[in-house]
Amino acid sequence: MTVIINDEGLSTPEKEITYERADTLNKATCALDISADQDLNALSDYLETLTLIRIEFASFADGRGFSLARILRLMGFSGHLRAYGHVISDQYAMARRSGFDDVEVSKALATRQPEAEWLFRSNWSAHDYQTRLRKSA
Amino acid sequence: MYKYNDFDHAFVTSRNAQFREQVNRRISGALSEDEFKPLRLMNGLYLQLHAYMLRVAIPYGTLNSAQMRQLAMIADRWDKGYGHFTTRQNIQFNWTKLQDVPDILDALAEVEMHAIQTSGNTIRNVTADHFAGAAADEIVDPRIYAELIRQWSTDHPEFQFLPRKFKVAVTGAKQDRAVIHAHDIGLQIIEQNCILGMRVIIGGGLGRTPMIGKVIREFVAMDDILPYLESVVSVWNLLGRRDNKYKARIKITIHENGIDEFSRLVDERFALIRPSFQGFDQTLLSEFSDAFIAPKFQRFDLSAFDARYQGDPNFRSWVDTNITAHKQADYAIATISLKSHGETPGDASSAQMRRIADLAETYSYDELRISHEQNIVMPHVQKAHLPDVYDALRAIGLATGNIGLISDIIACPGMDYCALATARSIPIAQNIATHFDALKLEHDIGPLKIKISGCINACGHHHVGHIGILGLDRAGIENYQIMLGGDGTETPAIGERTGPGFGADEVIPAIERLIHFYLNERLAPSETFLECYRRLGLGPFKTALYETEQSKARANAA
Amino acid sequence: MPRPIFDQIITANALLAGDVVYFTAADTWTRDMQKAEVFSDEAIAQVRLIEAMAQANVIVGAYLMPIQHTKDGHAPTHFREEVRTKGPSNYAHGKQEQSHV
Numbered sequence A: 001m002t003v004i005i006n007d008e009g010l011s012t013p014e015k016e017i018t019y020e021r022a023d024t025l026n027k028a029t030c031a032l033d034i035s036a037d038q039d040l041n042a043l044s045d046y047l048e049t050l051t052l053i054r055i056e057f058a059s060f061a062d063g064r065g066f067s068l069a070r071i072l073r074l075m076g077f078s079g080h081l082r083a084y085g086h087v088i089s090d091q092y093a094m095a096r097r098s099g100f101d102d103v104e105v106s107k108a109l110a111t112r113q114p115e116a117e118w119l120f121r122s123n124w125s126a127h128d129y130q131t132r133l134r135k136s137a
Numbered sequence B: 001m002y003k004y005n006d007f008d009h010a011f012v013t014s015r016n017a018q019f020r021e022q023v024n025r026r027i028s029g030a031l032s033e034d035e036f037k038p039l040r041l042m043n044g045l046y047l048q049l050h051a052y053m054l055r056v057a058i059p060y061g062t063l064n065s066a067q068m069r070q071l072a073m074i075a076d077r078w079d080k081g082y083g084h085f086t087t088r089q090n091i092q093f094n095w096t097k098l099q100d101v102p103d104i105l106d107a108l109a110e111v112e113m114h115a116i117q118t119s120g121n122t123i124r125n126v127t128a129d130h131f132a133g134a135a136a137d138e139i140v141d142p143r144i145y146a147e148l149i150r151q152w153s154t155d156h157p158e159f160q161f162l163p164r165k166f167k168v169a170v171t172g173a174k175q176d177r178a179v180i181h182a183h184d185i186g187l188q189i190i191e192q193n194c195i196l197g198m199r200v201i202i203g204g205g206l207g208r209t210p211m212i213g214k215v216i217r218e219f220v221a222m223d224d225i226l227p228y229l230e231s232v233v234s235v236w237n238l239l240g241r242r243d244n245k246y247k248a249r250i251k252i253t254i255h256e257n258g259i260d261e262f263s264r265l266v267d268e269r270f271a272l273i274r275p276s277f278q279g280f281d282q283t284l285l286s287e288f289s290d291a292f293i294a295p296k297f298q299r300f301d302l303s304a305f306d307a308r309y310q311g312d313p314n315f316r317s318w319v320d321t322n323i324t325a326h327k328q329a330d331y332a333i334a335t336i337s338l339k340s341h342g343e344t345p346g347d348a349s350s351a352q353m354r355r356i357a358d359l360a361e362t363y364s365y366d367e368l369r370i371s372h373e374q375n376i377v378m379p380h381v382q383k384a385h386l387p388d389v390y391d392a393l394r395a396i397g398l399a400t401g402n403i404g405l406i407s408d409i410i411a412c413p414g415m416d417y418c419a420l421a422t423a424r425s426i427p428i429a430q431n432i433a434t435h436f437d438a439l440k441l442e443h444d445i446g447p448l449k450i451k452i453s454g455c456i457n458a459c460g461h462h463h464v465g466h467i468g469i470l471g472l473d474r475a476g477i478e479n480y481q482i483m484l485g486g487d488g489t490e491t492p493a494i495g496e497r498t499g500p501g502f503g504a505d506e507v508i509p510a511i512e513r514l515i516h517f518y519l520n521e522r523l524a525p526s527e528t529f530l531e532c533y534r535r536l537g538l539g540p541f542k543t544a545l546y547e548t549e550q551s552k553a554r555a556n557a558a
Numbered sequence C: 001m002p003r004p005i006f007d008q009i010i011t012a013n014a015l016l017a018g019d020v021v022y023f024t025a026a027d028t029w030t031r032d033m034q035k036a037e038v039f040s041d042e043a044i045a046q047v048r049l050i051e052a053m054a055q056a057n058v059i060v061g062a063y064l065m066p067i068q069h070t071k072d073g074h075a076p077t078h079f080r081e082e083v084r085t086k087g088p089s090n091y092a093h094g095k096q097e098q099s100h101v
């Protein structure tokens, strides 16, 4: 069982989503699961047809997923981006700022890190040096 | 100096609130130690042998008197009345308690300081030439750009969980005082066709596999610098090894993939990232240029200075050793040595910090610098004031005239504090300093950099010491390996290992043999130790180092 | 399991103060090495280490350290542990300071 976290708080996934892996990726694929070592160039032809990409965090200490999310956004992916696995509440703002829409974690993790801790960082767009540095002159 | 704006204040306040809450969650058990550790490290908090150590950033080494006084207050209130200045322009408090750290961070925020990203696998405190804004050989003050990089790297959402730490240093001068060749990225500001830009050196680093950085780009224009840096770190974040932390630093990534391939990937990423920077970073640069504008320098009557210089040999010696030429003729850059013979390199008591703060306020336009050689710099002192500064420093035991000499030693905390250490480094430094001071040889020996680390991590820069000393644990006994010929300046070199190590009580005689050999061999007193080493090579020095009375006797008998 | 050459005790750093502590037979932590529980048997030591590590809200980084028996009680066998039981050599701080008060 997993839990979805977004700016509103915690919720359980409404419906079962079938994720495909990159090796079976085709133009009809809607939802794709990728791990942190995925070569993003291999996805470039499918970014317009995919609606959901879930990036796996095997460990919260492995920050590759943040760069992957950002690169996907820069490549033009405008669908839903989900961080999945070992992500902790302290990383919520990082995930949102890197381009993720939400985070999916195990029930066990969500029990240890209850909703209030995630909502504590739901103001992720405040105090962000990056947005400021990048805006136009 | 750069002043926080509302944005910076709000950011640090919210960060401190987050950390306070993280500490509470660690204490309540909501966060495991495994999860808390990277979070505390992101806020500069280590657990050492005897206590928590808080590492506070001194961005590009610049400090005003109010900040120095606050550091003294923190040392008295929450530590044991002193602080340790490090080679990466930080100050470390060795005796903090976990539950006090949020309060310490709030106290730092009051004077626009923090401990963010002084540790952990993230982009660390950006360091710069400690003579920035005062040096004669400078194109432009590097702190303007270091501040831009500080803001860009601070809390960067992609780069808080990198494969390993990432260190950036900037210089605006020809002479490299920021060790840019031993950083993950070293930046040298240069001018090309009247456009300011940076020479980008990548993949330097010490530690287990020491490497001198390579030039990845001879010139990156200033308006491309943030996207370029971001591309480098982004490529490394995905490519750097995560299976082995000893192979995770960018130097290994570049070594394994080749600089050409790495550079190609960076260019590809740059094309993607560049359009996302729409120009505000350049607006900020002009703001920062105003913040770092040089004081209005004047001309002064130097007769009092000249008289004291002629009449007082102690003062003259201090001036000759600790003063560096300022870009303005009637001014001086005064380096305050934190290496009094026999004291712990880099330590300053709270009383000394307060007195130094007073001096900065009175004599140096309220500015101080921390050098990577663990000394404190007063960047803009009128020469006419040097006698007063000297007298005031003498009164607090800080007028040691040994900058750049054998007792101006860099030493890491070593086994006296550090949980990773394999041997002590502080006592070795203390003993070398007192020994050569007693021999009164220091000035005769001339420029010599000794650098000591208490383990292979090389926090004491031993690979770039003219004489480098590495403390190891050989079957439960401290053992010290000696390296020669290292150089951390614009003529960089990694020192060469001489051979088997020495026991703690054999180190001083070993160093003495090297020094005597040098004194006998040098062509003239003007030939420095390093020059002499470069002329003769490792061989003869090595012979001198291992030539003990016993080995001589053995040779004679044979 | 074979009997290790040295007897062992369990040490860690306190979560809040960060200072050096030792595990006692009563499942508590003491700042005095002489009050630590001593293990001659490796298997028992391993079991106790797991129990000690479970107190993650009180301590950080528990591990077994060898000791030797001297006329003044248990003493460390390695200089790293000597530094931990005394404090740094450049100032009289740490445990050496507390033992004066």
Ligand code: HEM
Pocket: B046, B048, B053, B085, B086, B087, B088, B092, B164, B167, B182, B204, B205, B206, B207, B208, B249, B411, B412, B413, B417, B418, B419, B420, B457, B458, B459, B460, B461
């Ligand atoms: C006392 C706690 C400290 C710990 C636990 C610590 C840890 C480390 C580690 C693990 C490395 C090796 C990194 C690598 O090779 O990937 C390292 C390198 C380094 N540290 Fe420290 N350090 C400490 C104190 C200091 C101090 C006091 C200084 C400054 C005096 C310092 C400055 C550096 C520098 C300059 C390097 C080598 C340059 C490089 O990163 O390649 N560290 N440190």
Ligand code: SF4
Pocket: B412, B413, B414, B415, B418, B419, B420, B421, B422, B453, B454, B455, B456, B457, B458, B459, B460
């Ligand atoms: S070199 Fe080793 S002993 Fe010295 S501070 Fe770094 S990690 Fe500690």
